[in-house]
Amino acid sequence: MDHFRADTFLPLTPVAFEVLLALADQSRHGYSILLEVEARSGGTVTLHAGTLYRALARLVEQNLIEEMDAPVGPGHDDERRRYYGITPRGVAVARAEIARLEGQLASARSRRRLQEGAA
């Protein structure tokens, strides 16, 4: 942790970023992440199972998310599943990625020709 620097993880792959977003508010299991990502994108993004679980494996190894016990309560019905939650490092990296994207976005908005409706 001593040497942790969030920017060394940037840029995140789109899948990794989606996973961090999905886990930002609550811990979820794999299938739940899958549904969340697809719902959030309005069904335009299809996450393949292999892609998702590979991303989960890497994020765990990088200590950006962690496996945790199934939370008790409605909606957390399946105890056979592994639940994942974001770690403080994950939060830091997600923030760094957001900042990076915002920077890009701001830069893009300042380019008139790239604005919608521009000639």
Next chain:
Amino acid sequence: MSLGSWIANRLFGIALLAYPRAFRRHFGDEMRDDFRRRAGSGRNTPGAFAALVRDGLRERATAVARWTLWPNHQPHLYEPSGRHAMSWDSIRADVRYTLRQAVQAPLYTLLAVSALALGIGANSAIFTVVQGVLLKPLPYQHPDQLVTVWSHNTAENKPENPISPANFADLRDQARSFAALEGYFSFVSNTQIVLDGPPEIAVTSFVSPGLFELLGRTAMLGRAIQPGDGAGITVISHGYWQRRFGSDPSVVGRQVTADGAPATIVGVMPPEFVFPYMGMVGPTGFTRTMDVDAWTTMMMTGPRMVDQSGRFIRNVHYLAAVGRLQPGISVEQARAGLAAAASRLEQAYPDTNKGWTTTVTALHEQVVGEVRPALLVLTGGVALILLMACVNVANLVLARGVSRQKELAIRATLGATRGRLMQQALTESLLLALTGGLLGLLVVRWGVQALIALAPANLPRVQEVAPDGTVFLVTLCVALATGTLVGIVPALFATRADLRPALQESSRGSVGSRSRHHMRAALVVTELALAVVLSVGAGLLLRSFATVMTLDPGFRPENLLTLQMSIPYTLTTPDARRAYYAQWFERLEGIPGVVAVGGTTRIPLGSTSVTTSVQVQGQDVPTSDLPEVEFRRAMHDYFEAMGIPIRRGRNFTTEDGPTSPPTVIVNEAMARRVFGQENPIGQHIRTGPNPSGPWSTVVGVIGDIRHSGLEAPPAAEMYVNYLQNPPVAPFIALRTDGDPAAVAERVRVAAAAFDSTLAIYDIRTMQQIRSAAVAERRFLLLLIGAFGVLALVLAAVGVYGVMALVVSERTQEMGVRLALGAPPSTVLSMIVRQAATLAAVGVTVGVAVATALTPLMASQLYGVQALDPITFAGVAALLVAIATLAALVPARRAMRVDPLRALRCD
């Protein structure tokens, strides 16, 4: 569950197999569950399956990469503990440890590394030669499309006969499968060049103007000869340009006189350009050197090509041809096409072409085909040497394993896994082998230089031999393979045994010594067997060489000096030449030390030969069936100077002058061939199918001479007296009463004093020529012989090593035996008997292997069978003797064991 979903689930299960097992264990159930839940959503498409498999394979690649290329101590899915059996850290530690061990046991390290350096280096050096000679493409454009074309004289069984101009022109017209077919004189000529002083000799190849275009080579300076060029257009070689013109670029465009005619130098070829190679010239010709100085246009309309009526000559053969095949045409197709054309010519011109067809050979095969077997024998020999080096080093490693048993046991007890110990052992042997390989590169550098220096001058392409990147790569690969080979057996062995008892043993313990002993015995048996194979090969080559050296060449080669000369071009008439030669021979006879002087048009072992058909008066034989014999002119006291015996009849005398009736002398082979049982003396013969030619009388029969090589049986040949048509570039033979080399300088001085425009060159003693004639055989013998001796030494060291170990391990037992009153000699005989048993097994295995292998080198043997019993028996006896002797040293030590000390030492 519907059938469809059942199938889909199965398929999903199969697709999951693409993932590494650890991944499947961790995520498989959930992935399967997700898949089921999604069954109704329409997302489980074939594309999804493909993506699943693709991701799985990617994960596998990731896992492998993380495991092998960049392992670290981070815990991850595949190594949750973060502890890797193999990691850079552990490899670094192993390397450090190995280096420390190497410094602590310098003798062991030195022995192992130098054995491997020699083995690997020798292999790479031979490979360098094999690559340069056999593997590298010839220095022409798309050389795989190039072939040589010869006339095949089926009646005389001469498949590589030159082609006559008329046949060449006809074949060229009909060669549909060829993109181009170009010709050159099937020999190289000594051309007299006048630059600024007296005439000089330039070795010249006459080529048809399209040849360079066919080869796809251009000049380095100026231009090459090109289609449309007329007579006298000359291109010179890089070597000649440097040597004679001091690399002066203004040589391009220079006018010179070549053989009395004007010529223009239009270009200089690059240094690596060679044409023709030795294998590409025919059996006829005048000169014995092959380093071509210049190429000059050969005109198809020249005087040598057409007869008096202006038609191409069909019955004299002196062209060689090289062709470029059409793309996609195989050599076989081209061969069939030309054979068909040749049979059409056979029908059209039965007088000259009956029994003549064509031979088409891939150019690469033509150039190097003859030396391939010898080089392959060498490659095999040197590979065996490397194998022996490996066995020796494995033996060393094993021997050291004994002293390191405890260390291994401690490490194993402290938790080192078997894989970890193997890694350590392999690191050590790989490090040894890589160091050996690195030093081996030095061996390659010097070895290749030595090989080139030793190589016979007629080894084709030897000038193209040089170590390059490929050699480096091969050396690296050989080193890696060697390291693995050397390390794997002892590594497996060292880590197989249950090592714990070693900890309890005293330091002289012999735990596991039985199987270790067996292993060492097996290695020694292997070594002995390899030594048998190599020594048998060397022995067979030695016997062949001895046989060849005792062959009677048909003349006395000692005290004989030879040279070639070209008389001035101003001597155009036979009378002028006769007068010139008369004075010249008189001058040579006056040189102190010269006993007899003679000359000929083609000297034995040092030049080529030309043949003619002969007709015997009174024998009615069809033209196409006339016997072919070699044809030479004898000058002055040629037979006396050469020491060629006259068997019957008489020598040429002064009576056989230019105006007297023509006479010939034949050799015994020709007498048998042409006259059978009849007395040849007094018979009349004439050369060629020449109905109007004069008859010559046979006046003498000489002994047979081996002209084309010591190993080739003597051919039928005839001599005419030179006075009837004096040659322009004869060989001179001088019989001396002392060292012929000492006379050479006097001859040079005499020639300069006699005529400053007389060119004499190629002065060599007959012993030098004879030595060159066996150069390839000697080269092979020298190397395989060296390998054989090395193998014997290695085998002796191996036997000594294993017997010394036996003695040291059984010291106690010997002490008991001696203490109980056994005479020391029984101890000695026990050890020696054990060594002899090893030797017997090794020799038996070796003889069996050699029996299978030596027939492969049959082409390199002369006068001895590949399974020669004397050689086999001799080598077997030698090896048993060597093994026994090697065992005597430790056996004597065993005999002198002090019983008290031996018993006390535990």
